[in-house]
Amino acid sequence: MNKHAQAGVTLISLLVGLVIAMICIIAVLTTYRVVVKTGTESRIAANHDTQLQMGVTNAQMLLQNAGFGLDGTTHLATNVNITAQVNSTSQTINNAVLWRFQGNSGITCQGLADIKNADNTQRQLVLLSGTTTGSTLCDSTTNLTALKWQMQSSLANLRDYSSDQSNPAQITWQKTTAACTPYGAGKIDGSIQHTVISISSKTSTQQSANLSPVEVSVCLVNISA
Numbered sequence: 001m002n003k004h005a006q007a008g009v010t011l012i013s014l015l016v017g018l019v020i021a022m023i024c025i026i027a028v029l030t031t032y033r034v035v036v037k038t039g040t041e042s043r044i045a046a047n048h049d050t051q052l053q054m055g056v057t058n059a060q061m062l063l064q065n066a067g068f069g070l071d072g073t074t075h076l077a078t079n080v081n082i083t084a085q086v087n088s089t090s091q092t093i094n095n096a097v098l099w100r101f102q103g104n105s106g107i108t109c110q111g112l113a114d115i116k117n118a119d120n121t122q123r124q125l126v127l128l129s130g131t132t133t134g135s136t137l138c139d140s141t142t143n144l145t146a147l148k149w150q151m152q153s154s155l156a157n158l159r160d161y162s163s164d165q166s167n168p169a170q171i172t173w174q175k176t177t178a179a180c181t182p183y184g185a186g187k188i189d190g191s192i193q194h195t196v197i198s199i200s201s202k203t204s205t206q207q208s209a210n211l212s213p214v215e216v217s218v219c220l221v222n223i224s225a
Contacts, residue, residue, distance in 0.1 A: 045204035048159045055125040055156025056171070056199055059112050060218050062127065063197055064182060067222030069102025070140055076195060076223050077144040078175040084128055084149035086115060097173045097197065098130065098144040101222070109138035109147055114171040117157075123170050125156040161207035170207075174198040180219035195223040 098111035109130030130147035160167040200213040
């Protein structure tokens with residue numbers, strides 16, 4: 001009597017096939033998750049860098065007004081601590097840069113600061129507006145730090161890239177002097193020194209890799225050293 005081998009699907013082979021299929025599905029889902037996470041982080045980083053670039057560019061243009069139409073050397077203050085109204089809340093602001101100039105409607109007082117947002121998860125580069133106490137106007141004599149300051153607008157929203165989520169300041173200022181012209185335009189007169197504000201900041205890549213910040217210098221031709 002001839003014995004014929006029977007071909008069929010056993011329970012063990014079904015289980016093996018099921019395990020292989022599950023491993024393949026998990027691999028596909030893991031790859032998808034990585035791709036989605038990378039794409040999301042790239043969009044967030046791109047938004048951070050775009051806002052940072054636009055904010056610093058606006059800061060450069062605004063700073064150029066410092067001292068315009070005014071005499072004296074009391075129209076600029078850097079690295080100062082003030083109290084300002086931010087979104088109807090009084091907030092202590094460190095390391096602000098303040099200035100004033102003669103505008104079309106009178107003396108205008110403005111400032112720049114890197115502040116934390118309401119829940120301390122991000123930073124904001126903000127434009128400040130200053131007035132004398134009890135008035136809606138600014139003057140040319142009051143000490144800039146004694147003015148009443150409030151947030152005028154937000155120039156950039158910056159993501160916190162710190163490893164411990166401490167949300168440190170991302171934009172700093174340094175005051176120096178040099179013979180200079182705005183944006184390198186015109187001939188530099190080496191006999192005249194002007195105030196220079198250096199703005200330091202880091203892109204998302206520099207933040208993540210702990211690289212040195214980018215520094216942009218602003219020559220204030222209306223403020224003599």
